[in-house]
Amino acid sequence: MxxxxxxxxxxxxxxxxxxxxxxxxxxxxxxxxxxxxxxxxxxxxxxxxxxxxxxxxxxxxxLENESLDLTHSYREGDEEVFYSTEGEEYRCSAEAASDALLWKADLYRGLLIDGQLVMVSLPQSVIATVVECDPPVKGQPNLQKEAKLDNGIVIKVPLIVAMGDKVRVDPAELEFKERA
Missing domain, CATH: 2.30.30.30 (SH3 type barrels.)
Known part of the structure; x- marks a missing residue:
């Protein structure tokens, strides 16, 4: 069209x-x-x-396209294998899914064109665990510090966040949303 x-x-x-x-x-x-x-x-x-x-x-x-929810199953060679909520198997190149697979999510969004999975994206927010940061400080909610997440990505979080806390993150902007 x-x-x-x-x-x-x-x-x-x-x-x-x-x-x-x-x-x-x-x-x-x-x-x-x-x-x-x-x-x-x-x-x-x-x-x-x-x-x-x-x-x-x-x-x-x-281009006519379809979007559906997928769960990541495994990697086979240079392809990533996903399953839809109905149990159908979809494969795409590891390169097309690499950005999304940096984050652990229950559901990913898949983009199908002519029945073929061409792109995998993340939901609006994902939950990650803080593995490294400075000790928490209370009383200054508007100040931020750097924290390393379980996938190796470093983001800014409020001073009250401690090591081991689960946080909700916007993966597109690498922004802290809230403690989970």
């Missing part, structure tokens, strides 16, 4: 220069004559970013 650049929105899956891409950034620039659309695409398979400035009436092919 073809859509004008003005009709695209953030999160839409399109085909750009033969590659499957998601729209990461979308902004309209209006001038006297025509409106232009500034977009940033992320290649689903390689992760590369493309910056494009298009006319408002330029057309892009929008």
């Amino acid at each position: 073809q859509q004008h650049a003005l009709d695209l929105r953030k999160g839409v899956l399109i085909r750009h220069q033969g590659a499957m891409c998601t729209v990461v950034h979308w902004n309209i620039w209006k001038s006297d004559r025509r409106s232009r659309v500034q977009m940033r695409f992320k290649d689903v398979l390689t992760g590369r970013m493309h910056e494009v400035t298009a006319q408002g009436d330029d057309k892009y092919e929008v």
Whole structure:
């Protein structure tokens, strides 16, 4: 299905220069004559970013896709194996799932195009355990310190968080949300 650049929105899956891409950034620039659309695409398979400035009436092919909940099962060679909640098996390249698998989550979101799993993403928040940080300090809730999580990622947490605490984290922004 073809859509004008003005009709695209953030999160839409399109085909750009033969590659499957998601729209990461979308902004309209209006001038006297025509409106232009500034977009940033992320290649689903390689992760590369493309910056494009298009006319408002330029057309892009929008890809039909399906999103479903998956659980990670195991790794086989250079593929990761996931199962849907209905028990169907899906495989994708380890590269396509590598960012999501840094975090331990009960459910991942899978993106299917033509019945093939092409991308795995995380939920909005995940729970991780603090394995290394300074001792907790009470009474100053707005100050933060660095804490290392069980997956090796370092984030900023409030001073009251102690080693061994479970915390809810936004994996996209690497931001502390709350203690779990």
